Each structure stands twice: as structure tokens, then as C-alpha cells.
Amino acid sequence: xxxxxxxxxxxxxxxxxxxxxxxxxxxxxxxxxxxxxxxxxxxxxxxxxxxxxxxxxxxxxxxxxxxxxxxxxxxxxxxxxxxxxxxxxxxxxxxxxxxxxxxxxxxxxxxxxxxxxxxxxxxxxxxxxxxxxxxxxxxxxxxxxxxxxxxxxxxxxxxxxxxxxxxxxxxxxxxxxxxxxxxxxxxxxxxxxxxxxxxxxxxxxxxxxxxxxxxxxxxxxxxxxxxxxxxxxxxxxxxxxxxxxxxxxxx
Amino acid sequence: xxxxxxxxxxxxxxxxxxxxxxxxxxxxxxxxxxxxxxxxxxxxxxxxxxxxxxxxxxxxxxxxxxxxxxxxxxxxxxxxxxxxxxxxxxxxxxxxxxxxxxxxxxxxxxxxxxxxxxxxxxxxxxxxxxxxxxxxxxxxxxxxxxxxxxxxxxxxxxxxxxxxxxxxxxxxxxx
Numbered sequence: 001x002x003x004x005x006x007x008x009x010x011x012x013x014x015x016x017x018x019x020x021x022x023x024x025x026x027x028x029x030x031x032x033x034x035x036x037x038x039x040x041x042x043x044x045x046x047x048x049x050x051x052x053x054x055x056x057x058x059x060x061x062x063x064x065x066x067x068x069x070x071x072x073x074x075x076x077x078x079x080x081x082x083x084x085x086x087x088x089x090x091x092x093x094x095x096x097x098x099x100x101x102x103x104x105x106x107x108x109x110x111x112x113x114x115x116x117x118x119x120x121x122x123x124x125x126x127x128x129x130x131x132x133x134x135x136x137x138x139x140x141x142x143x144x145x146x147x148x149x150x151x152x153x154x155x156x157x158x159x160x161x162x163x164x165x166x167x168x169x170x171x172x173x174x175x176x177x178x179x180x181x182x183x184x185x186x187x188x189x190x191x192x193x194x195x196x197x198x199x200x201x202x203x204x205x206x207x208x209x210x211x212x213x214x215x216x217x218x219x220x221x222x223x224x225x226x227x228x229x230x231x232x233x234x235x236x237x238x239x240x241x242x243x244x245x246x247x248x249x250x251x
Numbered sequence: 252x253x254x255x256x257x258x259x260x261x262x263x264x265x266x267x268x269x270x271x272x273x274x275x276x277x278x279x280x281x282x283x284x285x286x287x288x289x290x291x292x293x294x295x296x297x298x299x300x301x302x303x304x305x306x307x308x309x310x311x312x313x314x315x316x317x318x319x320x321x322x323x324x325x326x327x328x329x330x331x332x333x334x335x336x337x338x339x340x341x342x343x344x345x346x347x348x349x350x351x352x353x354x355x356x357x358x359x360x361x362x363x364x365x366x367x368x369x370x371x372x373x374x375x376x377x378x379x380x381x382x383x384x385x386x387x388x389x390x391x392x393x394x395x396x397x398x399x400x401x402x403x404x405x406x407x408x409x410x411x412x413x414x415x416x417x418x419x420x421x422x423x424x425x426x
Contacts, residue, residue: 047417190386209409210402213379220368222420230372232379240282240380240401 008071009169009201010036010059015068017054017224028054029065030224036170041192041202043212046221052205053174055221059203060093060172061085073169091119094163098175100155102147108158109134109143115165126165133161137191153184160191170201177208189214255334257294258303258323262331265322267309268292280394281384295321303327343404345411352419363419371412378405 017029028051036042044052057063059070061077070077072092080088089095102111113130117123134143137157147155156176163171176192177185185208192214195202206212213232220228260271272291276283298304304327306319323331348370352363381401388395 047413186386189382193386207413209375209378209406210382213375213382218372218375220371228368228372230375232376240285240377240384 007037008035009038009040009073010034010203011071012059013069015055015058015070016066017051017058017063018066027051027224029058032068032224032226034059034219034226036201036203038201039196039199040217041196041204041215043215043218044203044205044221045207045209045212045218048207050221051224052221054224056172056174056203056205059170060095061088062095090115091166092169094165094168094171096156096159096163096171096173096176098178100147100152100159100179102155102159102162104147107144107146108139108150108154111147111158112161112165115162119166129165130161133164134158136164136194137161138187151184152180153187156180156184156188157191160188160195164195164200170203171195173202173204173206175206175208176204177206177211185210254294254298254303255330257291258298258327259331259334261304261321261323262328265320267318267320268295271295271321278393279397280388280392282394282397295319298327303330343408349415352415356419356422362423364416364423367412367415367419371409371416374405374409374412378402378409381405 012032012034015029015032015034016027019026019028030051032055034042044055046052054063058065058078061070061080065078068078072088077085077088095101103114106114109127109130112133113123113126116126116129121129131140131143134140137160139154139157139161142150142154142158147158150158156179160171160176163173173192177188180188189211192202192204192211196214196216202215204211204215212218216233217229217231219226256275257271260266260274263274268291272288275286275291279286295304295306299306299321303324304321305324306321309318309320352366355361355366356363381398385395385398385402388398
């Protein structure tokens with residue numbers, strides 16, 4: 001992967017987030033350096049409470065770091081005004097949450113078009129874009145349904161469509177399959193694979209090995225820090241046959 | 252894989268070796284790629300020596316081994332029936348890894364948590380590969396079902412590694 005700064009969509013240096021003080025001090029994120037290249041899928045894994053969700057919130061401007069720098073597409077994020085940060089959350093970043101966070105009183109298509117409307121697009125353009133996105137996630141026939149009439153997997157697909165509404169530089173997903181059964185998980189996996197192939201930059205925080213395994217690169221977090229990093233792409237393990245027990249047919 | 256698999260493939264009807272290979276290929280999909288093409292013939296020869304199959308050359312064809320038609324003998328049919336009724340299940344060998352962690356920690360030779368991390372990296376690479384292969388199979392494919400089994404087992408192993416990680420990070424903090 002190219003390491004020149006221009007291809008890095010998201011970059012963080014010496015990122016820290018601490019809560020409490022003295023004996024009660026918690027280092028939720030402890031001196032994290034991070035680079036995510038354009039079009040890359042990065043997975044962050046770690047036990048619950050390791051700080052991975054806090055990290056994602058910092059990266060997306062939902063929370064401010066105690067120290068360190070965050071750059072999104074060459075723009076320093078951590079020192080932005082509230083107003084600029086609000087714009088960034090709306091236009092630069094797409095969020096996908098474990099609990100979907102859809103507006104219950106809005107239909108699927110209304111949920112998806114909302115970020116575009118908030119960004120000042122015309123209602124017609126916003127609706128057209130939302131319809132496209134619902135088609136992309138395979139839910140055209142559910143456009144006028146309220147979230148309560150959708151399955152968990154369908155709600156998450158609506159949420160993913162919404163995250164894409166303003167063509168974000170990066171999609172940040174926090175346990176996107178945490179509330180889903182295995183079939184719905186598979187739908188979300190396929191969708192993320194498609195986004196990846198379309199060149200979307202993705203950061204996924206998860207403890208679901210299946211979704212982590214779709215990433216190009218995986219970092220493991222413990223006690224707020226990155227402790228392990230590995231590239232999952234490139235080359236076959238040559239183990240598939242062995243995994244199936246096909247170690248020779250000679251009995 | 253066992254001789255019984257080849258025997259059971261023959262239970263449908265008398266077949267050429269290449270027909271058995273085609274059936275195996277369909278059941279295994281991409282997993283069958285690692286199989287040696289000659290393996291099935293080696294197995295058939297052994298089964299014939301053991302009296303579990305008999306063979307006959309197809310009429311009017313050259314005497315290539317390929318042209319033999321194999322058939323189950325009565326003993327072969329009995330073996331297949333016994334095999335189908337047998338309850339066997341592959342044992343996952345977790346003990347070796349478990350003891351590796353204990354020995355590494357006790358001797359201070361290596362950090363068990365680092366060993367767990369390395370193992371996780373490897374299993375995730377395998378999971379990625381198996382999952383991609385599974386997703387590439389059409390709905391209802393026999394090979395897809397087998398791949399799903401592999402994916403689920405790897406997930407179970409990875410969950411156990413999570414438990415190992417929790418346990419050994421706690422121990423490390425206490426020591």
C-alpha cells in the first residue's frame with residue numbers, strides 16, 4: 001500500500017482520550033497512531049472496554065481527544081470549531097452504529113435522504129440519491145416502510161445507505177453486525193465488500209471475526225492502545241483443503 | 252479422507268474413476284482443488300485388493316485404467332452401510348495450543364498473549380479465505396455448505412482465542 005501522505009484519507013498521531021483523574025484515571029485511548037489509505041478497509045478488534053468505540057468517536061468528530069492530532073483528507077479535525085465539526089460529521093464521515101439509530105417516525109427513504117437535506121441539497125436531488133442508495137442496498141421495495149416494519153438486517157442496510165448519503169470520505173462502523181443474526185450479518189458483509197470494491201474507505205470496529213476478516217488490515221486494541229497489526233490481504237494460506245480435512249484420499 | 256468416502260460415492264451406480272472425481276468435485280467446489288487427481292485411482296486399487304470393489308473394463312475401449320468401471324461388492328456395500336451408521340466427529344486439537352501457552356508462561360520463554368495474537372492473525376487469514384470462497388458459491392451449492400462449516404469452526408476457534416486472551420492478559424497484570 002502506498003504510504004505517501006496524499007493517499008491517506010484518515011490519519012491520527014498520538015491520539016489520547018482520558019476520563020477521570022488521579023486514581024480514577026482511565027486511558028480509554030492511549031497514544032494511538034493510525035493511517036487509513038484511500039479505499040482501504042481497516043478493522044479494529046479488541047475485547048469490550050478496550051477503547052475501540054471511543055477511538056471511532058474521536059475519528060468521526062463525535063468526541064474530542066484529550067491530546068493528539070486527527071487529519072481527515074489533509075484537514076486537521078481535532079481543533080475545529082463546533083460548527084465546522086458538525087459539518088464534517090454530516091458531509092465528511094458516514095456513521096454506522098450497532099443499534100442502527102434510525103429515526104423511528106421516518107420511512108426508510110426519508111431516513112436515507114435526511115443527511116442530504118441537512119446538507120442543503122434540494123428535496124428532489126436528495127430523494128433521487130436516497131432511492132439510488134436504497135436500490136444499492138437491495139431495499140427499493142421497502143422505501144416507504146417505517147423502521148419498525150423492517151428486520152434488523154434491513155434496518156442496518158438502511159443505516160448504511162444513510163451513511164453514504166453525502167458521499168463521505170470515510171465510513172466509520174461501530175459493531176455493525178452486533179445486533180444481527182448470522183444471515184443478516186452475511187448481508188451486511190456482502191454490502192461492505194461491495195463498498196470496498198467500489199473504493200469506499202472503511203473503518204470497522206468490531207469483535208465479530210467474520211466482519212473483521214473482510215478487512216485489508218486489522219489492528220488489535222488492548223487497554224486503549226494498538227498492540228498488534230496485520231495485513232489480511234495477499235496470498236492464499238493454502239489451508240482451505242486442510243481445513244476441510246482433505247489431507248489425502250489414501251485412507 | 253477415508254476409503255469409505257470413495258466407496259460411498261460408488262453406491263449410486265457402477266462408475267468410472269473420472270465420474271467419481273466429478274462427483275467429488277461438485278461436492279467440494281474450490282476445496283477439491285487441493286486434491287491430487289491420481290488419489291482416487293490409488294484408493295480404488297486398494298479397495299479392489301481388499302475385495303470391497305470389483306472392476307470391469309468397458310467394452311471396446313483401450314486398456315487405460317481410466318476405462319475401468321468399478322462396482323461395489325457385497326462386502327463393499329456392507330462397509331458403506333456401516334460407515335453411514337457410524338457416529339464419528341473430527342476432534343479439534345486445542346490441547347496442544349493450550350499447553351503451549353502454559354509452558355511459554357511458566358518458563359518465561361514467550362508472552363502467551365503474543366502467541367495468542369499470532370494465532371489469531373493466522374486464523375483470521377484462513378477465515379477471510381474460507382468466507383470469500385463461501386460467498387462466491389451460488390445459493391444452495393453443496394460446496395458452499397461445507398465452506399460454511401469451516402467458517403463456523405474458525406469463528407468458534409477465534410472465540411476461544413478471545414477467552415485465552417482475556418485469561419492471559421489478566422494473569423499478566425496480576426504477576
